Amino acid sequence: MLILRYSPASPYARKIRIAAELLGLSERIEIAAADAADPADSLRLQNPLGKIPTLILEDGSALYDSRVIAEYLDQLAGAGRIIPRESTARFGALRMQALGDGINDAALLIRYETFNRPEALRYDEAIALQQGKIDRALGALDAAPPTGSVDIGHIAVACALGYLDLRFSGAWREDHQHLVSWLKEFARAVPAFDATKV
Template structure:
C-alpha cells in the first residue's frame, strides 16, 4: 500500500488526494498525518525537505512534491488527470503552475502574518505576494478553467479553497465567474468537499 504523508490544511496534499480519487487510486493509499514543524516526525527522514505531501511507495522509497506525486499516480493509474495531447497537456500543467503559485504566495503571506511577530513583519513582502495572488485571480476571472477536469482544474480549486480557509474567502467578492466555476467544480468532484478542512 502507498502512504501519503499529509496535513489536512495543505492545499498541495489536497490536490494529491483529489487526483488520487479521480484516478481510482484512493483505496491503494493510506493517509497518514505529518507534522513538518516537528523534528521528531519521521517526515524529515522520508523527505529531506521535511515537506508535505510526501508519498511513500511500497518499496519504501519516496516521492515529493505534489507535482511529482500526481505525475506518478497518473502514470500508475493509466487514467489521466494529466492530458496526453501536447496542447492540452501543457495548458493543464500551466494552469497547475498558476494554482500552485497562488498557494506558494498565500503560504508566504500566512507565514509572515501568522508565524512572525508583528514587529518583525515585512509589509512590502506581503504586498509583493498579494500582488501575485491578485494577478492570478484576475487572469482566472477573465478565463475560468474550462473543459474536462484535469490537474490544472484541481490545482486552481485547491488554491481557491486555501484562500477560503486562511483568508476568509476575501477573493470571492471581485471574482464572481471564478466563484461560479468553483461551485460547479465542487458539484462535479465530490472529493473537493470531502477534503475540506
C-alpha cells in the same frame, strides 16, 4: 500500499487526495498525518526537505512534491487521465497547475509572515509582493477559468481557492464572481473537493 504523508490544511496534499480519488486510487493509499514543524517526525527521514505531501512507495522510497506525485499517480492509473497526453492540452493543464500552485505559494508566504512572525518584525513589502501575485492570478482566472474535462490544472486551481477560503476568509470571492461560479461547478462535479475540506 502507498502512504501519503499530509496535513489536512495543506492545499498541495488536498490536490493529491482529490487526484487519487478521481483516478480511482484512494483505496491503495493510506493517509498518514505529518508534522513538518516537528524535528522528531519521520517525515524528515522520508523527505529531506521535510515537506508535505510526500508519497511513500511500496518499496519504501519517497516521491515529492505534489507535482511529481500527481504525475506518478496519473501514470499508475494508466496515464493521460488528469495530465493529458496531447501536447497542447498537456501544457495547458500544467500551466494551470503552476498558476494554482503559485497562488498557494504566495498565500503560504503571506500566512507565515502574518501569523508566524511577531508583528514588529513583519515585512509589509513582502506581503504586498505576494498579494500582488495572488491578485493578478485571480484576475487572470476570473477572466478565463479552467475549461474542458477536469485535469490537474482544475484541481490545483480549486485547491488554491479553497486555501484562500480557509486562511483568508474567502476575501477573493467578492471581486471574482466568474471564478466563484466556476468553483461551485467544480465542487458539484468533483465530490472529493468538499470531502477533503478542512
